[in-house]
Amino acid sequence: MRHLLSAGDLDRDEATLILDTAAELAQVGDRAVKKLPTLRGRTVVNLFYEDSTRTRTSFELAAKRLSADVINFSAKGSSVSKGESLKDTALTLQAMGADGVVIRHSASGAAHRLAGWVDGSVLNAGDGTHEHPTQALLDAFTMRSRLGRLEGLRVAVVGDILHSRVARSNVLLLTTLGAHVTLVAPPTLLPVSVGTWPCEVSYDLDEVLPKTDVVMMLRVQAERMRDSFFPSVREYSRNYGLDGERLERMPSDAIVMHPGPMVRGMEISAEVADSPRCTVTEQVANGVSLRMAVLYLLLGGS
Amino acid sequence: MHARKQTKDDNGTAVSASSPEAPEGTRAVLDGNEINRALTRIAHEVLERTKGGQDVTLLGIPSRGAPLARRLARRIERVEELDVPTGSLDITMYRDDLRMAPARALGRTEIPAGGLDDRVVVLVDDVLFSGRTVRAALDALGDLGRPRAVQLAVLVDRGHRELPIRADYVGKNLPTSLRESVTVQLEETDGHDAVLLGPARASSTGTLRAGSRSLPETTEGDA
Structure with a gap:
């Protein structure tokens, strides 16, 4: 598994592995030090072309709990508002050495396109009316x-x-x-x-x-x-x-x-x-553990 | 060694004392009885060194350290009628060789209810080799609390340390060559008790050095 673009790409074993990993990582939230050193020195970019509080903060917190460096990149207040294309933005991120890119975009298929342009892992955080x-x-x-x-x-x-x-x-x-x-x-x-x-x-x-x-x-x-x-x-x-x-x-x-x-x-x-x-608030809490699991499984290994 | 003697394991059920035939090319260095005796001795040593074991918490490192910790707790209980808090500590997220292999599935971490602050934590593992697992475990402990002291109990010490780490309690010192593998099999995980010495298992990635704990020479990473 290199990218997470569609829930349909996961077979039963992969999906179960993610859920089991999340169950173990849920304990981190109850510890004295709510942090693991696993992704130390790795960079995760949150690339959000659509407004989002829940998903973006959830991904940000998950990456930070794994000690990754997080860069938030939202369409407002960036070069995107000056007319830069998704591909040029992707190549910029690539040049900066992003190990993982979390993307939300209003166009269905944006995450899939991005996966073809960058070397790092792409995590789909919602593309249009397609998938999340x-x-x-x-x-x-x-x-x-x-x-x-x-x-x-x-x-x-x-x-x-x-x-x-x-x-x-x-x-x-x-x-x-x-x-x-x-x-x-x-x-x-x-x-x-x-x-x-x-x-x-x-x-x-x-x-x-x-x-x-x-x-x-x-x-x-x-x-x-x-x-x-x-x-x-x-x-x-x-x-x-x-x-x-x-x-x-x-x-x-x-x-x-x-x-x-x-x-x-x-x-x-x-x-x-x-x-x-x-279970609305429970879903939010579980979201952090689950995204930690996905980030670990995609970025933690070789 | 071939005579099969019936004995009782910790649960009181009769088990075969001698392990089944060792697989081709391997040699049993400890059988079930010898493992039991080593654990009983370690239990006494823990009680002696910790002056009665009042503050002791046992933490097994998955996968095989966890059942060993539970066995040790039962033995201490039998000797002193003392209920020893026992749990497990998964060190996967703290490994220094995570980037050398695909992401691994996590083991269970269960910290006993009382926490670890001011306890004497005895880490329990099956094989002590490079010392890197223990280094990772010490890092993990630092994020979970502040024990008064940390000690290490292992069933087999096979040498070849790469870090300044030693065990406080050793079941058996086993001088090995780097070309050999040590496999611990336990009733709980493998159906029977044995420590096997054999040739190194073929490594899928040629780049692994003796340093990494994902080495096939240990039982770690099998799970």
Whole structure:
């Protein structure tokens, strides 16, 4: 494994190795010295063309806990805003000797292109509406630590599937790990090619919930929408939002996940967001351990 | 050596004392009984050196140091009726040869509930060779707490140190050549107890020097 570009590139053994490594590295957060010397002298560049707080800080903290030098490079306030192309930026980073590049870009496939231009490892931190593999890995990690297994788990991913790179990565990874995924969304928010994905599709949330162990709520990505995809926010929320009443209808040990940022009152009610069955903050904490595992496995060896 | 004698292991189950036939080209230097005796002696030595073992915490270095530490704890318990906090300390992230091989899977680190501050930590490993594993373990300990003292117990000391490190408790001193390999097999990990001496296993990368702990001569890195 040299790059992490797509959750679909991981086979079951590789994905399990990442999750097991993350489980060991989770202990580092509880220690007196929250740092390991493993990546001393290595340089990780965070190349963020899109706004992000959670993912960027998570990657930054993970790299720093492994003693790597971290350079944050965001499109605003850099030569990118002066018109530099992705390739020229990549070659600049290459010349500076970056061992790993974490990239987020609004164009699908950006991470893949970058991997062809630089010698170091490329980690996809979200490319357009394509993939976000570390998010899927941390979601799988959270499910495994909460419910003890992934094999045979029934997972429902609900909301704006069309614009969600999280949904695509999760479908690919969870299927590899033996879980069954059902996508739930209005027909307008499903990609055309969804029939070729290894999952089931439903338009009816109430029908899916009672037979679901994990429900993952996605934010409606209004910033990517140029058309009108549903009549009103109220109608969307009524049909596809998760409230206390709907949570009641799920199995008693079922959990609610959300990749963040949440829009309370839209896809998730405040009551559900604050319930102990909602794992949002846990996902953030697990994200650091998981990204440490990925950075170690990609950059730690020869 | 070929007579099979029934004996009891630490769990009280009957096990075959002599190891099965040593693989082609290797020679058993310690059998199950001899390993048990060495561990019993080390347990007594730990109690003696630490004046009753009140502050002792045992930390095994995975993979085979961890079961050895648990065996040692059971023996100390039997002698002094003393519950010794026992855990494991994975040193993978502290190795000095990480860049010479693909990234390795991590072993378990379990620090006993009381922590390590002001304890006498006894590190337990199967084979002491270059000393680099122990150097890594000392670095790891520094990030986990501040023990009052750190001691080292090993089942086999095969010599060829590359760092100023020595063991406080040694099961067996085994003079070896760099061309030989020492393999420790334990009931918990391999199904039976034995220490085997054999020719060096073929190394996949020719660049590995005697210095690196990923050397095939030790049992480390097999996991």
